[in-house]
Amino acid sequence: MSETFTVVVNGVQRSIDADPSTALLWALRDAWGLTGTRFGCGAGSCGACTVWVDGVPTHSCDTPLWSVAGKDVTTVEGLTEQGPHPVQEALIAHQAGQCGYCLSGIVMRSAAAVDEARAAGKPLAEDDVRQCLDGHLCRCGAHNRIVRAIVEASEG
Ligand code: FES
Numbered sequence: 001m002s003e004t005f006t007v008v009v010n011g012v013q014r015s016i017d018a019d020p021s022t023a024l025l026w027a028l029r030d031a032w033g034l035t036g037t038r039f040g041c042g043a044g045s046c047g048a049c050t051v052w053v054d055g056v057p058t059h060s061c062d063t064p065l066w067s068v069a070g071k072d073v074t075t076v077e078g079l080t081e082q083g084p085h086p087v088q089e090a091l092i093a094h095q096a097g098q099c100g101y102c103l104s105g106i107v108m109r110s111a112a113a114v115d116e117a118r119a120a121g122k123p124l125a126e127d128d129v130r131q132c133l134d135g136h137l138c139r140c141g142a143h144n145r146i147v148r149a150i151v152e153a154s155e156g
């Protein structure tokens with residue numbers, strides 16, 4: 001049975017009538033047109049659908065709407081509202097990543113880690129980045145450039 005859910009997405013209040021078990025991913029993409037968040041596995045295994053829920057990187061494919069009602073969600077579109085995030089600038093500078101499919105999830109996961117590292121004045125080491133991105137599948141072979149770019153972004 002449908003219920004009305006309200007979520008603050010990228011600072012804007014959005015509502016949807018949906019079954020409570022509907023994945024946040026489908027509300028973002030299909031109801032609110034925020035297609036920067038990707039569907040990969042649908043099972044919490046690839047990381048492509050990662051967004052922030054109250055600032056915490058979260059798989060939107062297995063996050064039901066009922067659990068995010070009233071919360072703040074940030075998508076890759078919201079991350080760039082103030083201009084490119086340092087992670088995005090570094091990825092471009094290193095020409096890291098190729099598909100644009102897995103990359104928005106990688107950006108959201110690593111941007112949270114980079115923001116934390118920069119706030120603490122403790123840049124990430126390559127191993128930190130590899131651990132951070134452990135749950136993100138990228139099949140193109142750009143891994144080393146992605147890791148180097150994120151380390152550089154964390155250095156400020
Ligand atoms: S689509 Fe969500 S983790 Fe793969």
Ligand code: FES
Pocket residue numbers: 096097098099100101102103137138139140141142
């Ligand atoms: S950047 Fe998407 S597969 Fe590597």
